[in-house]
Amino acid sequence: DTAVSQTPKYLVTQMGNDKSIKCEQNLGHDTMYWYKQDSKKFLKIMFSYNNKELIINETVPNRFSPKSPDKAHLNLHINSLELGDSAVYFCASSQDMGLAGGEETQYFGPGTRLLVL
Amino acid sequence: GEDVEQSLFLSVREGDSSVINCTYTDSSSTYLYWYKQEPGAGLQLLTYIFSNMDMKQDQRLTVLLNKKDKHLSLRIADTQTGDSAIYFCAPKRYALNFGKGTSLLVTP
Numbered sequence: 001d002t003a004v005s006q007t008p009k010y011l012v013t014q015m016g017n018d019k020s021i022k023c024e025q026n027l028g029h030d031t032m033y034w035y036k037q038d039s040k041k042f043l044k045i046m047f048s049y050n051n052k053e054l055i056i057n058e059t060v061p062n063r064f065s066p067k068s069p070d071k072a073h074l075n076l077h078i079n080s081l082e083l084g085d086s087a088v089y090f091c092a093s094s095q096d097m098g099l100a101g102g103e104e105t106q107y108f109g110p111g112t113r114l115l116v117l
Numbered sequence: 118g119e120d121v122e123q124s125l126f127l128s129v130r131e132g133d134s135s136v137i138n139c140t141y142t143d144s145s146s147t148y149l150y151w152y153k154q155e156p157g158a159g160l161q162l163l164t165y166i167f168s169n170m171d172m173k174q175d176q177r178l179t180v181l182l183n184k185k186d187k188h189l190s191l192r193i194a195d196t197q198t199g200d201s202a203i204y205f206c207a208p209k210r211y212a213l214n215f216g217k218g219t220s221l222l223v224t225p
Contacts (some may be wrong), residue, residue: 004159041203043160043215051172053162056212087138106213108159 004109012115013081021076021112023091026030030057033092033106034066035088043090049074050084050096081116088113121216128222135193137219139206144187146208151180151191154203154218160178163191163204198223 004025013019025032033056034046048056052068063079078085091109096102120142129135141149150165164172166180166189173180178191189208193200201223206216 041218043218043222045212045215048212056154078193092160103164103165104209104213105165106160107152108152108161110159111157 004091004093004098004107006089006109006112008112010113010115012024012117014117015081015083017081018079019078019081019114020078021089021091021114023074023076023109025072025091025093025107027093028072029093029107030071030072030096031094031104032068033094034074034076035090035092037088037090037111039087047074047076054115083116086114086116121206121208121214123204123216123219125187125217126220126222128224129196131169131225132225135196135200135221135223137191137193137204137206137221139189139191139216141187141189141206141208141214141216143210143214144210145210146214148209149180149182149189150207150209150213151178152205152207152215154205156202160205164173186220193221196221196223198225 007022031050032112033048037043047066048062049068065077068074088111092106094104094106122140151163152160153163154160165198177194181190203218207213
């Protein structure tokens with residue numbers, strides 16, 4: 001069984017469209033994340049949710065809106081897509097945030113390859 | 118990513134040892150992780166070290182930590198072609214801070 005799954009795997013769309021990427025984890029984890037990996041493979045955190053509450057919100061355009069209907073799901077909705085949004089988006093989860101500095105292994109999904117034309 | 122530096126490329130021959138280096142700036146990092154990303158896949162945890170340790174060995178992997186110099190390294194013994202991937206260093210204080218990744222190419 002896949003621990004962290006994302007859909008779709010590939011997404012090709014036109015500039016200006018609105019799209020969503022879904023993420024589900026079946027590990028019983030409390031914390032979920034969205035990362036963006038650009039064409040140079042640089043990986044940057046976008047958002048983190050702990051028990052459905054937004055914890056980390058890095059400098060991300062407000063066209064990006066995460067939604068967590070329950071702690072097993074964290075979806076990413078993107079409005080008015082731009083060419084620069086083309087990237088691979090990874091969802092991840094961990095048991096908790098380890099904010100106290102504790103160990104926090106993150107489990108990653110397979111990624112969603114977004115191409116904006 | 119800018120607080121965590123890694124060289125971008127490393128090429129080794131099959132059977133040799135690989136050493137991937139990482140320097141970081143946050144001396145309060147408590148756990149330091151190495152993740153591996155194979156082509157077209159997500160990241161998977163390879164190993165991690167707690168900041169009060171200076172070495173950890175796990176089969177072919179050896180992690181060395183020099184806290185004073187804020188330097189972390191990952192040594193892969195007897196490197197195989199299946200080890201070709203991108204390796205990310207990720208120190209953690211409150212959240213993981215990923216380096217830019219080192220692309221390891223293993224040639225026959």
